Amino acid sequence: MAPSATEEMGSRREVWKTLPEPTLYPVKEAKFEKFVPPQVDGHERALAQGGGNASIIIDNGSSSVRAGWSFESKPRLAIPPIMAKYRDRKLGRTFSFAGQDCYADTTAKSHIRNAFEAGTGIVSNWDAMEHVLDHVFLKLGMNGVEGAIDMPIVMTEAVANLPYSRKSMTEIIFECYGAPGLTYGIDSLFSYRHNKGSTGLVVSSSYSATHLIPVYNSKAMLAQAIRLNWGGWHAGEYLLKLIKLKYHTGFPGKLNTSQTEQMVKDFCYVSLDYNNELSHYLDWTGLEDRERIIQYPYTEEVVVQKTEEELARIAERKKESGRRLQEQAAKMRLERLMKKEQELEYYKDVQRKLVDQNKKETRRLLDDAEVKDEAHLERLVKDLERSIKKARTKDLGEPEEEQAAPDFSLLDVPDDQLDEAKLKQKRQQRLLKSNHDARARAKAEKEAEKAKVEEEARRDEERRINDLEGWLEDKRQARLAKLAQIKERDRLKADLGNRKSLASQIRMKNIANLASDTPAGAGGRKRRRGGDDDDFGADDADWGVYRSVAIGANKGDSDDEEEGDEDLEAAVRSLEADLLEYDENFNYEQTLDAQKDWTKSLLHAFRYGPRPFDPGSAAETHRIHLNVERIRVPEVLFQPSSIAGVDQAGIVEIAGDILTQRLPGIAGLNRDDFLRDIFLTGGNTLFQNFDERLRISLKPLLPAESPLVIRRASDAILDAWKGAAGWSSTPEAKRAMVTKEEYQEKGPEYLKEHDMGNAF
């Protein structure tokens, strides 16, 4: 790494402190807002318009059902196509809700059902659809009309809607609601009409799918329409998946698609030059401006701060109880001591009495004292004296005097000069002596060890002072060796996962050897020694076999392995500490810690942005950092298969196909007419730069000098409804309407084709 780069990195550890406080965005999700009262005035006005002039317009979208009156400029209500129905057992009542009202109650929330099949524009749950329509009609003030909805209905449906779905919807509208008439149309075509388009390419990216439909003289060329199965719903799901994987170690907040859909809306934008922008997205410079931080709600763990007084009281109480215990112990010891002293007094008394007594009298006295013989008595006295002395020194703090070596006088006397008792004593002395010697030896060894370490440190110090360069070189070499060891260890560890690796093979050989009766592997060593005896275990290194076998067996609980890690790393760390202190060429950047520091980590930048991360802080663990995702998610529209694995061509490729392959094949069309009006509509086209990116990407596919005008709908979300409302009063719409009589005569699959709708 270049020195300048190192410097920049080094300063990064400080630089983040100069960054402004991060902007935190709150989590947004769909929620209940307020009760919407039924609006009767609309119906009254509709009736006042006279028969057949007013109609109810329903933009039956998969993200939102918008409904209102044809004579108004915007829909009266917009609700998500969801319903919740459940039975409250305590109250013995059934509740059902539709639209946002479902979010008002937690039980209702858990019972939400969507009218549309997930991720498509096709209605698949008709009970939910009926509920949603009920809700719509209620809020439009239709309740009170006896027996039927008395207004014709204009409704949007998916491009190339399935015949079954249309049939079911028609049945519901006529059989359940008894509407006098029904017309279907395609939302994006209504939007195009509302924006005064007549010939052009409609690019509609909505919640459930993205459609490209060429329109010629206000008539949709549905046979040339193409659908890409990607919309706002998919984007939300995809972002949710990405966030879950990004924080796969466990994000404590509760994530759902409603939130991620909102994030897509708020923070995502289309990149004008995706690959270029992407490669530099996680660069440290300016990362704080590129990332968006979403703060999830959290509760700060409150550490109860005890007051000084309380702490003092607690300490006092502890001390008090300790003192009491100590006192008790001391008392007991004193009692025991006193008892012993009494005993000693007694035995000494016996001893005194024994002096100058005849044998019989002696026997009597000894029996009285329950002592075997005089030697026993003597021993008892000695023991007691010793233990009393010990207790005294301990209790009263009298200094312990150096214990004299026991008497080993008999050891030098040959056996044949001793009688029975003396021999026994000699054996005892020998035992004592070996004990004594061993202790002395251990002590000496310990001291020698200590001296050796001291000596080494001293020599190290001396060498450093006299030959700094050589000393440093040694340290460097040692450090490199340790690093190599760490590397090797990691490699072995990684290799164990691979059955064909050398490490695994060695391990298998070890296992086989341990299990077999005639270990073959150890043979070489044994032959050299020439013995038949299995001296396994004599060498401490032998036991390493079990270790090497165990590592792979259960990686999870190899504690000693962890310790080994610590050892190596600690060794490196101490060497680095030396180098840091004395080697001027060695700075913090070169240490192992610095290599693993967050300022060097791409994944840190990806997950936690340009600031350090404190895993202990609840606020920081509840944050989501969006960076690459901001351009990655909308980019799926352009590269569906390489980013999200949707095996379809992106919209640029589709548009190119329509404009350069399909349309020129149809006689009588001028392709440039379409190029002059490429029209964007639908909520999923609202991304910043969407139109510009489409222009940049389409340009290379078209002949030079081709016209290329890309425009956005004036209101990409509501224009479909407005277009339908505007269209509903035209003579064409009147012609395209299927009346109740026609339905009854011709059945639910009957459909009239018109410019705004699907072909049969």
Added chain:
Amino acid sequence: MSNPEAQAAQAAHLALIEKLDIHSIHKTFRRPDWRPNQRRNKNIKAILGDASRKEASVIATPQDDSGAVTPAMDDGLSSSGTSTPAVPSSASGSTLQPNLAQASRSLSKLVLEKSLNAASSKANNGTSIFLGSTAPSATYTNIESAPSLAPQKRYCDVTGLPAAYMDPKTRMRYHNAEVFAMIRNLPQGLGEQFLEARGAHTVLK
């Protein structure tokens, strides 16, 4: 629930729920005799499956048997252009081409479609005729975009950055050595989830 505040909140919540509830409202605009088919909820797969089965059965049986299907359907009346004039009108069913749109076509539709078409052609100076009659009809399945023919870019499965490498063990694409180390230390099964986001996971059937 002992404190009055919580009780009041619960009561208010209950009142709100009752206000929002649409189950208890008598809906006069609904026909009381509406009894929907209990098994009307079908997903797209089922709908397409049913349609193709229906189509197969239409081909198998002589078409004049069913009143729902027009006997002379291939006389070029359809504006949607699905008609195939090559098939004689006295056709035995075996020569019919399997076509979803045709299978569910009814006589009444054809007639009315024709009248509408005539009307609109008058209005639009005939443009709609040439547009409609030459094109095959659009169905939900055939308007889907085809797989891309353009060369595919490769992106890191973890960070989304351009990926120059692929790990042969997990098949994940990665950006640099640090990401690779992370990939190799992933817990069992998580690698598949990364692949799933790209649709490259292994599906066991």
